[in-house]
Amino acid sequence: MTPVCPFVKAACPDDTSSRKSGNNLVKHQSETESKVKKDSSESTNPSPKCPFGYDSQTFKLGPLSCMVCQALLFESSKCVPCSHAFCKLCISCFKDCPLCGADIEKIEPDAKIQDVVDHFIEGHARIKRSHINTDKEEAETENKPVIYEDVSLERGAFLVQQAMRAFRAQNVESAKSRLNLCADDICDQLERMGNTPELCSQLGAVLGMLGDCCRATGDASSAVAYFEESLKFLSKLPKDDPEIIHTLSVSLNKIGDLKYYDGDLQAARSYYSQALDVRRDAIKQHSKVPSQILDVATSLAKVADVDKNIGNKNLATDGFQEAINMLESLTLKSESGGLEQRRLSVLEFLRNQLADKQPE
Structure with missing residues (x-):
C-alpha cells in the first residue's frame, strides 16, 4: 500500500x-x-x-x-x-x-x-x-x-x-x-x-x-x-485509499483513548464505535488486506472493553468473540512478522478478557 x-x-x-x-x-x-x-x-x-x-x-x-x-x-x-x-x-x-x-x-x-x-x-x-x-x-x-x-x-x-x-x-x-x-x-x-x-x-x-x-x-x-x-x-x-481510512480510524481511536483514561467511557465508546464503522467499511472494499482485518479486530476489542466496564456484558462477550474468530481465521505470510506479533498480542488480550468472568 x-x-x-x-x-x-x-x-x-x-x-x-x-x-x-x-x-x-x-x-x-x-x-x-x-x-x-x-x-x-x-x-x-x-x-x-x-x-x-x-x-x-x-x-x-x-x-x-x-x-x-x-x-x-x-x-x-x-x-x-x-x-x-x-x-x-x-x-x-x-x-x-x-x-x-x-x-x-x-x-x-x-x-x-x-x-x-x-x-x-x-x-x-x-x-x-x-x-x-x-x-x-x-x-x-x-x-x-x-x-x-x-x-x-x-x-x-x-x-x-x-x-x-x-x-x-x-x-x-x-x-x-x-x-x-x-x-x-x-x-x-x-x-x-x-x-x-x-x-x-x-x-x-x-x-x-x-x-x-x-x-x-x-x-x-x-x-x-x-x-x-x-x-x-x-x-x-477520498475514502477509497486504505491508508486514509487507517489514519482516520487511528485519530478516532486516539480521542477514544483520551476519553477512556479521563473516565468518560460513553464518549470513549462513541469514538471507538466510529473507528470500528470506518474500518468495517474498509474491509468491504479490501477484504483480503490483513492489516485492515487486524484493525477491525482491535476496534472490536476496544468497544467490547468499554462495554464490559459499563456493564454491557453480553455485548462485550459478543464483541470479544467476533474479534477472536477474525484473528484465528487470519492467515499471514511468513514475512509478515510485525503483523503476526500484533495479531498474537491482540488475541491474547481478547482471550484474557473472555476468561475473566465478571461476578453476577
Missing part, C-alpha cells in the same frame, strides 16, 4: 500510527528534484548550497543545531563560561557542557544565535538562483540577481523533520513550535487554493502530530482539540 503521509521522510511522534499518514509531499519533492536535474542538464546553473551546511537529503545542520536533540536550536541558551549553545530544555539537565566538558556556572539566553535560527527558518527553501547564460563570464554570473520563490512544501518537510527530532529528544515545545509554523504555512495555502486533497492530507497529518505532542505532555484537552481538527481535514479526503 502507498503511504498517505505527506511527510514520510520524517519519523512521526506516534510510530504505530502517524507513520501511516500520506506521501503527496514526497511525490512533489521527487517531481521537483527531477525537474531540477533536467534543468541543470540544460544549463550550467549550479545548485544552491546553504552556507550553514543544510543538506536537503539528510537534513543535516551545522552550527544552528543543538547537539543534544540534533534539531534546530529552540530557546537558544549558552553555557557560561564556555559559551556553547543548546536548546534551553536540553541543557537544563546538565552540570557540565556536553560539548567541551567545562563546568556550567550558569545558563544564559543566547538571543543572537536564536535570531539567526529564526531567520534561517523564515528564509528556508524560498531562494532559487536565476538561470545562467552559459556564454556569460563567471564574474557576470556572480552578479546575477537571486530569485525568491515560495517552495513551502519543501519547507514543510524540513519543519516536520526538525519537529520530530525534537520530539524524540522529549523537547516537546520545540516540536510544537515547528509544527505550528508548518500548519500556518499550509493554512495560508488553503486560503489561496482551497481544500485540495494534497493540502488536506498535509494539514491533517500535522494537526495529528500536534495532538501527539499535547498527549505526550498530558494536555488531554488540547490533544483532543487537535485530533478533532485533524479529523475535519482528513474526512475531506
